[in-house]
Amino acid sequence: MERNLLDNIEEILLMGPGPSCVPPEVYRALARPTLGHLDAYFLTIMDELKILMRRIMNTENDLAVPVSGTGSAGMEACFVNLLEPGDRVLVLINGVFGARMREVASRLGAEVEVMDFPWGTPVIPSLVGEKLQDGDYRLLAVVHGETSTGVANPVAEIGALPRQDDCLYLVDAVTSLGGMEVKMDAWGIDALYSGTQKCLSCPPGLAPLSFSPRATARLNSRRGKVPNWYLDLSMIVDYWGKKRVYHHTAPVNMLYGLYQALEIIFAEGIEEVFARHRRCHALLVRGLEELGLRMVVDEPFRLPMLNTVYCPTGVDEAAVRRRLRTEHRIEIGGGLGPLAGKIWRIGLMGHGAVEENVGRFLSALRATL
Amino acid sequence: MERNLLDNIEEILLMGPGPSCVPPEVYRALARPTLGHLDAYFLTIMDELKILMRRIMNTENDLAVPVSGTGSAGMEACFVNLLEPGDRVLVLINGVFGARMREVASRLGAEVEVMDFPWGTPVIPSLVGEKLQDGDYRLLAVVHGETSTGVANPVAEIGALPRQDDCLYLVDAVTSLGGMEVKMDAWGIDALYSGTQKCLSCPPGLAPLSFSPRATARLNSRRGKVPNWYLDLSMIVDYWGKKRVYHHTAPVNMLYGLYQALEIIFAEGIEEVFARHRRCHALLVRGLEELGLRMVVDEPFRLPMLNTVYCPTGVDEAAVRRRLRTEHRIEIGGGLGPLAGKIWRIGLMGHGAVEENVGRFLSALRATL
Numbered sequence: 001m002e003r004n005l006l007d008n009i010e011e012i013l014l015m016g017p018g019p020s021c022v023p024p025e026v027y028r029a030l031a032r033p034t035l036g037h038l039d040a041y042f043l044t045i046m047d048e049l050k051i052l053m054r055r056i057m058n059t060e061n062d063l064a065v066p067v068s069g070t071g072s073a074g075m076e077a078c079f080v081n082l083l084e085p086g087d088r089v090l091v092l093i094n095g096v097f098g099a100r101m102r103e104v105a106s107r108l109g110a111e112v113e114v115m116d117f118p119w120g121t122p123v124i125p126s127l128v129g130e131k132l133q134d135g136d137y138r139l140l141a142v143v144h145g146e147t148s149t150g151v152a153n154p155v156a157e158i159g160a161l162p163r164q165d166d167c168l169y170l171v172d173a174v175t176s177l178g179g180m181e182v183k184m185d186a187w188g189i190d191a192l193y194s195g196t197q198k199c200l201s202c203p204p205g206l207a208p209l210s211f212s213p214r215a216t217a218r219l220n221s222r223r224g225k226v227p228n229w230y231l232d233l234s235m236i237v238d239y240w241g242k243k244r245v246y247h248h249t250a251p252v253n254m255l256y257g258l259y260q261a262l263e264i265i266f267a268e269g270i271e272e273v274f275a276r277h278r279r280c281h282a283l284l285v286r287g288l289e290e291l292g293l294r295m296v297v298d299e300p301f302r303l304p305m306l307n308t309v310y311c312p313t314g315v316d317e318a319a320v321r322r323r324l325r326t327e328h329r330i331e332i333g334g335g336l337g338p339l340a341g342k343i344w345r346i347g348l349m350g351h352g353a354v355e356e357n358v359g360r361f362l363s364a365l366r367a368t369l
Numbered sequence: 370m371e372r373n374l375l376d377n378i379e380e381i382l383l384m385g386p387g388p389s390c391v392p393p394e395v396y397r398a399l400a401r402p403t404l405g406h407l408d409a410y411f412l413t414i415m416d417e418l419k420i421l422m423r424r425i426m427n428t429e430n431d432l433a434v435p436v437s438g439t440g441s442a443g444m445e446a447c448f449v450n451l452l453e454p455g456d457r458v459l460v461l462i463n464g465v466f467g468a469r470m471r472e473v474a475s476r477l478g479a480e481v482e483v484m485d486f487p488w489g490t491p492v493i494p495s496l497v498g499e500k501l502q503d504g505d506y507r508l509l510a511v512v513h514g515e516t517s518t519g520v521a522n523p524v525a526e527i528g529a530l531p532r533q534d535d536c537l538y539l540v541d542a543v544t545s546l547g548g549m550e551v552k553m554d555a556w557g558i559d560a561l562y563s564g565t566q567k568c569l570s571c572p573p574g575l576a577p578l579s580f581s582p583r584a585t586a587r588l589n590s591r592r593g594k595v596p597n598w599y600l601d602l603s604m605i606v607d608y609w610g611k612k613r614v615y616h617h618t619a620p621v622n623m624l625y626g627l628y629q630a631l632e633i634i635f636a637e638g639i640e641e642v643f644a645r646h647r648r649c650h651a652l653l654v655r656g657l658e659e660l661g662l663r664m665v666v667d668e669p670f671r672l673p674m675l676n677t678v679y680c681p682t683g684v685d686e687a688a689v690r691r692r693l694r695t696e697h698r699i700e701i702g703g704g705l706g707p708l709a710g711k712i713w714r715i716g717l718m719g720h721g722a723v724e725e726n727v728g729r730f731l732s733a734l735r736a737t738l
Contacts, residue, residue, distance in 0.1 A: 004632060005414050006625055011402045019403050019621060030622060031396035033380045034388050034572045036700045045374050068574070069438045069599060072617035076599040104598045197618055203403045205437070205574060205620035228597060229473045230438060230445040246705075248441035249566055251574035252388060253399060254623065256375055263373060331405045336615075 012325070014352060015361055016333035017147045017306060017345045018175070019197035019204050021352035026202050029260035030253050037250040045259055046240060046250075052262035053208045056177060056200075056270070057192060059184035063216050065240045066258055067207040067231065068251050071174040071195025074207025075104055077231040078170055078191045079141075081211075081219050085109030087138040090131065092123045092158070096148035096336045097172055101141050108227070113137075119338055120149045120308070122301045125157040132163045139168050144182065145175035147198075148336045150297045150308035150345065152176070159188035168215055174198060177208070178265055178350055179277045179305040190215040196254075199277070199305055201350030202261040205254045209233075264351075273350075277304040280353045284346065287362040291369065296343055305353065307346040308339075312369070317341055320368050328364035381694070382721070384730055385702035386516045386675060387544070388566035388573050389718035395571050398629035399622050406619040414628055415609060415619075421631035422577045425546060425639070426561060428553035432585050434609045435627055436576040436600065437620050440543040440564025443576025444473055446600040447539055447560045448510075450580075450588050454478030456507040459500065461492045461527070465517035465705045466541055470510050477596070482506075488707055489518045489677070491670045494526040501532045508537050513551065514544035516567075517705045519666045519677035519714065521545070528557035537584055543567060546577070547634055547719055548646045548674040559584040565623075568646070568674055570719030571630040574623045578602075633720075642719075646673040649722045653715065656731040660738065665712055674722065676715040677708075681738070686710055689737050697733035 014021045035042040053064045067077045079101070083089065089110045091102045094117040105112045115131055117123050123142060132140070140163065144155045155171050163169075168190040173182050179199030184192050190212040197204035211219065211233070219226075219234055226232040230248065238245040265273055281304035285295060288309050296308035311317035317334060321344070324330045333345035346361070383390045404411040422433045436446045448470070452458065458479045460471045463486040474481045484500055486492050492511060501509070509532065513524045524540050532538075537559040542551050548568030553561050559581040566573035580588065580602070588595075588603055595601040599617065607614040634642055650673035654664060657678050665677035680686035686703060690713070693699045702714035715730070 004629075005410075005417055006398050006401050006629060009401050009404060009410065009625075012404060012408065014403065014405060016405055018618060019405060022403050027400040027402075029375050031400040032375050032378050033396075034383065034391050034566075035378060035381060036383060036385055036388060037573070039381065039694070039700065041374075041378065048374055069442065070617050070620060073438065073599045076597065080597075100598070107594050107596045107598055109596070195618070197403075203620065203622040204406070204618040205623055225476050227476045227478070228445065228449075229469070229476055230442050248439050249387060249564070249573040251439060251572065251623070253572040254574055254620070256378075260373075260375060325408070331408065 010329055013330045013357060013360065015347050015357065016331045017347055018349060020199070020201055020347055020349035022201055022203055023264060023351045025264060026257050026260045029256040032253070032256050034252050037252060038244065038246065042252065043244065045255065049255060049259045050240065052259065052266070053210065056262060056265065057182055057184045057210050058186065059210050061184070061210045061212055063211040063233065063237055065209055065236055066255060067193070067209050068248065069207055070204045071193065071207050073231065074193025074195065074209050075101065075172060077207070077209055077233065078193055079104050079108055080228045080231055081226055081233045082139060082168060082170070082191060082215060083108050083110045084223055086111060088113065088135060089139045089141065090115065090135060090137045092128060092142040093117065094121060094123055094149065094151060094153070095119055095143065095146035097143045097146055101172070120151060120296045122151050123153045123158065125154055125161060128158055129161040132161055136164055137167045139170055141170040143172040145303045145306060147175045147306055149339065150303050150306045151301050152303045156183070156187045168218060175303065175306055178273070179353070180274055184210060196258055196261065199350040200258065200261045202257045205251060206258050277348060277353045280348045280355060280358050281307065283355060283358045284348060287358065291366060305347060305349045307348065308343050309346065310343055315369065317344060323368045324364055330361055330364055379698055382699045382726060382729065384716050384721060384726065385700045386714045386716055387718060389568070389570055389716060390721035391570055391572055392633060392720045394633060395626050395629045398625040401622070401625050403621050406621060407613065407615060411621065412613065414624065418624060418628045419609065421628065421635070422579065425631060425634065426551060426553045426579050427555065428579050430553070430579045430581055432580040432602070432606055434578055434605055435624060436562070436578050437617065438576055439573045440562065440576050442600065443562025443564065443578050444470065444541060446576070446578055446602060447562055448473045448477055449597045449600055450595055450602045451508060451537060451539070451560060451584060452477050452479045453592055455480060457482065457504060458508045458510065459484065459504060459506045461497060461511040462486065463490060463492055463518065463520060463522070464488055464512065464515035466512045466515055470541070489520060489665045491520050492522045492527065494523055494530060497527055498530040501530055505533055506536045508539055510539040512541040514672045514675060516544045516675055518708065519672050519675045520670050521672045525556045537587060544672065544675055547642070548722070549643055553579060565627055565630065568719040569627065569630045571626045574620060575627050646717060646722045649717045649724060649727050650676065652724060652727045653717060656727065660735060674716060674718045676717065677712050678715065679712055684738065686713060692737045693733055699730055699733055
């Protein structure tokens with residue numbers, strides 16, 4: 001082979017909106033020998049993985065599977081399995097990923113209503129509560145950690161709002177899971193999905209997903225088949241459950257990676273992991289403010305793992321990111337949509353959320369500005 | 370950590386219908402440092418990967434991307450992007466994967482007609498030619514290597530049949546690509562998808578896919594949006610093309626693996642790779658026949674990489690597979706559908722298609738029978 005591009009990959013400190021830094025044990029897990037997707041030993045790993053997923057989601061749901069795709073495949077899987085054409089859905093939007101939910105649901109023929117909240121501010125539960133009074137919604141959907149703005153939405157409060165019996169509650173936990181508390185059962189969440197490449201510190205490629213018994217009943221009482229064979233959970237559960245019916249070939253090595261990533265989190269202790277995220281977040285905010293920068297989100301609503309800060313006027317934000325990448329081997333993210341060109345998004349996710357990285361980043365930013 | 374299941378994974382000789390054995394270089398590629406999905410160096414790897422994919426598919430199509438899911442996601446992506454409700458489709462069926470095509474297309478609201486051919490025999494082009502005369506089909510779909518039976522369908526001949534101008538030709542190359550000739554452009558194929566876990570010798574998780582200019586035009590002139598946001602190729606091409614618009618986070622490390630796997634194939638030489646598959650296939654068939662076993666498929670229609678053989682009467686086929694796995698660390702596959710319990714499926718795919726493995730398997734089978 002002449003030149004192999006993989007030989008020259010640099011080790012980059014990934015402090016953007018994801019993917020995040022991956023621990024060596026997870027890389028080693030990805031490289032373990034591939035087993036058949038119906039091999040008895042592999043089935044044991046799958047069973048253990050389901051237990052670990054339930055544990056990090058704080059759920060006793062039977063239906064817990066890693067969807068064979070990235071976080072957005074988890075979003076697609078939730079909507080396509082739970083909605084039928086004409087179903088009324090209420091989507092709460094305060095960033096890119098809420099807007100994506102509207103788009104996904106609309107394409108499936110649902111009647112989507114939205115409530116828009118300003119980007120950089122959280123969803124306001126009392127307003128949602130009023131809205132829920134008029135509508136016979138079949139589904140209420142919100143993003144927990146809005147990766148585009150750095151806002152933590154009050155998903156527990158929203159879940160506690162009175163709503164019609166048959167209105168399911170769907171939460172996007174792509175960015176939050178593994179970096180802050182997610183209590184699926186206690187918060188009344190019926191459908192939840194995440195991604196591996198944020199606080200779980202595994203490369204992108206899987207979307208851990210769980211359905212409550214109510215959501216599973218909705219799936220099982222559909223009028224028509226799920227209009228997406230690949231993501232049809234009514235069949236996928238027969239592979240991940242006792243029947244072991246072949247559906248599609250599972251992404252075996254990625255599943256090793258997720259298993260290892262979850263093992264690492266529980267070995268450290270989930271509360272210690274969350275505390276580490278909070279400590280690094282506080283350190284980062286202090287450092288940014290010392291540099292004279294202003295945070296986008298008000299203090300009570302900030303995500304610890306995704307920090308948004310305004311780029312000072314007169315500074316070329318993209319040029320700063322390029323210099324951080326080339327001169328300091330650090331990746332951070334820029335803004336999306338209305339925030340493009342105006343903010344930076346600084347990730348402190350999973351394995352990468354350590355004081356040392358915060359210090360390295362702040363020095364690099366100071367040198368660059 | 371108490372016990373880590375990954376530490377006890379045995380190295381299994383994967384000679385089933387896939388996943389197949391993975392070379393060490395590909396495992397190492399999976400474990401290279403994760404880069405951001407918009408990182409300039411990663412974009413270089415993506416561009417090179419597109420070139421390698423076109424080369425193995427023998428196409429000059431602009432649209433060539435690895436879908437972020439397994440082979441079945443490639444099938445779903447082709448149908449959901451090319452079909453709209455009410456479109457007439459002709460699906461040629463002689464095994465599980467043809468039947469899956471019917472199911473996928475039906476769920477999308479297409480009017481699906483099928484031609485059934487006996488399992489274990491190939492599709493007969495002359496009969497298809499007659500059928501194509503009556504129908505104004507928008508799509509004709511067939512599986513190249515039918516993994517459930519071991520039959521190679523005559524996709525070149527089917528592609529050459531006269532058909533209406535606006536009838537696109539879709540081919541499943543999941544099992545064939547990388548193990549035998551696939552000439553997308555010369556055979557008039559408009560849409561083709563594969564999977565990484567067969568003759569490409571990469572773990573499962575990606576579906577290389579390409580659309581001809583005609584298929585791309587069909588996509589771009591749809592009446593409605595693609596009813597699957599995650600697999601919407603009209604947006605995915607903007608990430609894989611010049612615009613680099615973020616769609617979903619690419620499965621970075623799996624893409625490293627596919628890049629490496631294709632590099633290995635072209636370093637050996639594609640003609641030599643095909644010849645190696647044919648040699649091993651001939652050696653295996655001879656050995657099986659010496660053991661008194663009977664092949665399922667007639668000689669001219671056999672796939673070199675997926676060999677089907679009848680289990681002798683009175684032998685418990687599942688018990689043989691279990692003993693091969695536990696006593697010899699070899700995985701082979703059983704039959705599906707009407708062939709369940711009656712046949713074995715023996716894979717000689719990619720990296721695993723070497724004389725040594727054929728010998729090891731035949732000795733083990735001899736000892737077991």
